[in-house]
Amino acid sequence: MSLLTASIFLLLLLALSAFVSAAEIAIAAGRKIKLQIMAKEGDVRAFDVLKMQEHPGSFITVVQVVLNAVAISAGAVGESAISPYLQRLVNNEAVSSVISFVVITSSFSLLADLMPRRLAMSNTETIAVRLVRPMMLLIFLFKPVIWVFDGAANVLFKLFGISTIRQDDMTPEDIYAVMDAGAEAGVLKKQEHHLIENIFDMQERTVTSVMNPRENIVYFDTQTSTEAVVEVMIEQPHNKFLVCHDDDLEHIIGYVESRSFLALVLNQQEVSLTDKALLKPALFVPDTLSLFEVLEMFKSTGADFAVIVNEYGLVVGVITLKDVMSIVMGELVTMEEQAIVQRTDNSWLIDGMTPIEDVVRALDIVNLPRSQNYETISGFMMYMLRKIPKKTDTIEYANYRFEIIATDNLKITQLLVTKFEDTV
Template sequence: MLTSLLLIAVLIASSAFFSIAEISLAGSRRLKLRQLADDGDSRAERVLQVQEQPGHYFTVVQIGVNTVAILGGIVGEGALTPHYQAALQLLMAPEQAETLAFALSFASITALFIVLADLVPKRLSMSEPERMAMAVIGPMLGLVTLLKPLTWAFSSLTDLLIRLMGRPVVRDNSITHLDILALAEAGNEAGVVADAEQQMIENVFELDTRRVESAMTTRERIAYFSLTDDDAIIRTRIAEQPFSTYLVCEGEIDQVVGYVDATALFQRVLRGEPIELSAEGLVKKVLIVPDRLTLSEVLSQFREKLEDFAVIVNEYSLVVGIITLNDVMSTVMGNLVASYDEEQQIVRREDGSFLADGITPIPDVQRALEFETWPHAGQYDTLAGFLMVMLRRIPRRTDQVVWEGWRFEVVDVDSHRVDQVMIARVPAP
């Protein structure tokens, strides 16, 4: 019996080894392995190489697991059944004792293999996959070399079947933005990544999907000068609407000439010179971009043109808004750069409802309401646009739209512009 128990222990240890080899390789993170390899750990480099072509490795694992399982059944039945049978014959008939002894022997061996050869090693491999993978990579590569003819035959047959099913044979190790977002979310849940940091990471990837209209200053809020404005008009407008940059137009806003920095105007005031927009070098050439660009694309244009200010026009060459580098960065940084006295576009009320501005970008509304999808996605960028598409007309006061259990009610309209929208849960029927 002692010899049989020792043999069972060896089989359990062998099965645990193969379980660790399988789960740890699959669960090892390439980024962490690459860091370890760059620090000089050759075992991490070997694990990375196996992850690139894991076919022979997993073939050896399956050969080992199945061989050990078969041997465990054979050895276990012969090792424990006679001893169980001898003990049970003192209490029951020999035929019943033999049947029950076989069942007890089978249950005992199965329980030992499940706990010691499967659950415990796999739990360890999932908690520390890189460490366990590096611990077993040496012996596993030795077995791969030893069993190479057999593994080649099994791997070739497996690859053929996978290709017949139309599935990829090689593992795709490319990292997408969804993987990074998932890691950031996991880090936030673990307390490693702060809420603001996770939100900033999400905002960075939104730059490729959010159009400039979601971050621009709209047409009706633009402060601009006309080339014919005199010193008094310019000074009065600066006092009433203090900004760092002003558009300069030829008569109306759609006839853009350029822009002027408030700093340049202040310098003329400090020198006691009159403000004349026709002065040489005062008005600068402005960057003009179409309204279909994403924030990522306009950021690229800022970098190429060495500008931080742009005018946004639609397909009819009409000015729809302006955008600055600070607007783009505010979209990325979110509340980290917003001043405390800045009016928020969407505010949660005590009863759980929301009061939102009509120009609130859809991603901000989606984040607040935790929506997955929106109807007619891509046809609008703001909450007001959503209401227009759903109503198929210009929204009026008290108009309502219900979507995903939320009621969007227009509470204020200012000259065809949706000013305020109340968002509340729809009572359950």
């Protein structure tokens, strides 16, 4: 074989190897979501890429067969056609063979492997749709070879019980990762990132994490006088107040809206807490529901207020639509004093009733021990101390120091959390 013929043959093998290497990376690494978008926009080649990703057996077989065949052919041609010319220059057969091997291997590694793969990684979906049709033609031409090798591989996979179906299901962790990458790249603003993160957080958090607890519920007995009701409504400017029999929260008969009640009082009309025109039925929900489920229940019933009941039928708190939306919108819907206040770069003042999810997010702690056993930072302290907490009690966990600085009877009202300085 002449040097010119060998050179042309090697260039053809180089081009074939570069094409297969680029197609392998681009088609395998193509992002399903982006390919689906391209398909909806009218690029039917994206459907071919998605189909090839779902059934990659034939594709992978062709890639390996072609790349191995090209490597063997290039070595054989290089050795037989180029070595004789090099031997005349160096006058040594062994040295000429080594130089021929190094030149051919280096050329194919750089031009047919490294560069095409890097190019495919930087423009994955674009290159994938451009190369998928030629790859389909190559698969058709190598059909007999594919049938043998792919069939043998399938038999072995079945024998060992290994699934080869590509799983592209999106998980919450995948979406979190995409959001974090988008925030770092500047595609998502900080507020947008927190908003989306909060929406997913609603599926994990139960109603008890944001409810108004039982001890803070303001309610009326059916026999409470109008003057006493008005006085309480002025002092406690809530929109809704529960009404109970026998001054017992386990005997709730409904709720009244302060606006409607006070409007009748101002019109000097006779008012009764049991008046059917004022008294509205309360919505009861179990304490195991997530915030997302409660939001769906509010939507389906048209309510914006619910009473939370535990497994023993005892009232543990109440929740409003505003409470749920405050988790999604954060500071945008509440003007109340923040439960977590950062004093310095390494210290925070935290209200004792702050939901543990908010604390974990604010402090950037990966996880807390046995977090299913408590819902607030106070519960975390009680769990870790293994006793009723008192002022000045401290614990250290995950490079943080948690110190109780204020209590009210048996309840923790405020903590100081300090992050230890990193030491080298």
